[in-house]
Each structure stands twice: as structure tokens, then as C-alpha cells.
Amino acid sequence: xxxxxxxxxxxxxxxxxxxxxxxxxxxxxxxxxxxxxxxxxxxxxxxxxxxxxxxxxxxxxxxxxxxxxxxxxxxxxxxxxxxxxxxxxxxxxxxxxxxxxxxxxxxxxxxxxxxxxxxxxxxxxx
Amino acid sequence: xxxxxxxxxxxxxxxxxxxxxxxxxxxxxxxxxxxxxxxxxxxxxxxxxxxxxxxxxxxxxxxxxxxxxxxxxxxxxxxxxxxxxxxxxxxxxxxxxxxxxxxxxxxxxx
Numbered sequence: 001x002x003x004x005x006x007x008x009x010x011x012x013x014x015x016x017x018x019x020x021x022x023x024x025x026x027x028x029x030x031x032x033x034x035x036x037x038x039x040x041x042x043x044x045x046x047x048x049x050x051x052x053x054x055x056x057x058x059x060x061x062x063x064x065x066x067x068x069x070x071x072x073x074x075x076x077x078x079x080x081x082x083x084x085x086x087x088x089x090x091x092x093x094x095x096x097x098x099x100x101x102x103x104x105x106x107x108x109x110x111x112x113x114x115x116x117x118x119x120x121x122x123x124x125x126x
Numbered sequence: 127x128x129x130x131x132x133x134x135x136x137x138x139x140x141x142x143x144x145x146x147x148x149x150x151x152x153x154x155x156x157x158x159x160x161x162x163x164x165x166x167x168x169x170x171x172x173x174x175x176x177x178x179x180x181x182x183x184x185x186x187x188x189x190x191x192x193x194x195x196x197x198x199x200x201x202x203x204x205x206x207x208x209x210x211x212x213x214x215x216x217x218x219x220x221x222x223x224x225x226x227x228x229x230x231x232x233x234x235x236x
Binding site: 037046047048049052060061062063096101108109110111113114115116117118119 | 158161182222224226
């Protein structure tokens with residue numbers, strides 16, 4: 001059974017850098033196609049994709065947040081880490097770590113999130 | 127503001143059928159497959175439909191997904207009280223090079 005668990009600070013101050021860790025169990029991060037995304041959800045609002053990481057160093061970021069985000073993976077620890085700089089109160093949200101399924105077809109891409117962590121709530125306040 | 131457009135709310139009585147729409151563009155729904163997620167109150171989202179109309183193991187066949195052009199729909203038949211949740215659609219966007227979500231639809235079972 002594949003599980004993902006988020007960990008990190010509950011409270012960060014404005015302008016600080018947020019670092020979140022996703023610990024993956026039940027599957028190796030080095031498996032081909034083992035993609036992991038970070039998705040967030042502000043209170044009462046919709047889901048927002050932040051970044052994803054695949055094996056062999058493939059990474060991608062939300063265009064609106066790219067300058068503030070960094071994603072990395074440590075296969076030996078089975079962890080995927082997301083950093084977000086210059087935190088602001090509008091970044092207050094629940095942050096989810098999810099496993100991705102992706103199939104790149106000639107004409108169509110199938111991309112979905114099939115296993116979700118429980119999420120970790122981060123509040124940005126001084 | 128979400129890239130995919132969903133109605134903010136939907137409702138139906140127990141046993142009825144309800145449909146939730148999801149509208150996008152050629153770069154997302156028009157070109158790629160759609161997935162749907164159910165988020166029960168206070169919990170993480172759960173995959174409900176992938177590949178436009180494929181139900182993962184364990185998802186009841188009361189949930190049906192479809193896609194036509196740049197729009198998709200989620201139909202729920204035989205509505206039950208436990209279906210009361212927020213529902214989100216999503217698809218890969220070729221222009222943004224990332225997945226995009228709808229704004230979510232809050233389903234109320236009357």
C-alpha cells in the first residue's frame with residue numbers, strides 16, 4: 001500500500017522560507033514513472049498545483065509561483081522536499097503531497113493524482 | 127480564479143441523479159484526459175474518475191465521467207447522503223505545462 005505523509009512547520013512568518021517534506025512508503029521513489037506533486041488548498045478555496053518531481057531529475061513548477069519554488073527528491077530517504085520562499089499570509093493553506101500517474105501519448109496526456117497524503121496545514125502570520 | 131470552470135454548487139434529493147460540469151480549453155480538456163476528485167468535509171481529496179471515464183477500484187458505478195470537446199461532466203446517480211462533498215475536475219494543460227483544476231462544486235444532498 002502506497003502512502004505519502006507531509007511534515008513541516010505549522011506556522012511561518014512572512015518573508016520566511018517554508019520547507020515541507022513528503023515521506024513516501026510502499027513504493028520506491030526510483031521506480032520509473034514515480035512522480036510526486038505538491039498541491040495546496042487555501043481555506044475554503046480550490047486546489048492549486050505547485051510542482052512535481054519525476055525520476056531522472058525531471059521537475060516542473062507552476063508558472064505563477066516558479067520563482068519561489070524548489071522541489072527535490074532524496075531517493076535514499078524516500079522523501080520529496082518542497083521549498084517556497086518569501087512566504088506571505090496568502091500562502092496560508094493545507095499542502096498536500098500526492099502520487100502522480102502520467103502517460104504521455106502522441107496526441108493526449110493523461111495525468112492524475114491517485115494517492116494523496118492527509119495534508120499539512122501551514123499558517124503564515126507574524 | 128481557476129483555469130477550469132465548474133458551477134459552485136449543485137444539489138439533489140436522495141436517489142436522484144445530478145450532473146456537474148467542467149469547462150476548459152483546447153489546451154487542457156480539449157487535448158488531454160480529465161480526472162475528478164471527491165473531497166469529503168475535513169479530508170484530503172480522493173481520486174474518483176481518471177482518463178475521462180475510468181473508475182479506480184472501489185469507486186461505485188454510480189459515478190460516471192464523460193468528456194466532449196472542451197467540456198467534461200461528472201454524473202452521480204442514486205444520490206446518497208454520503209455523496210455530500212466538494213468535487214473537483216482536473217486536466218493537464220499543454221500551454222501551462224502543468225495540471226489545472228476547476229474551482230470545485232459543493233454538492234448538497236437535500
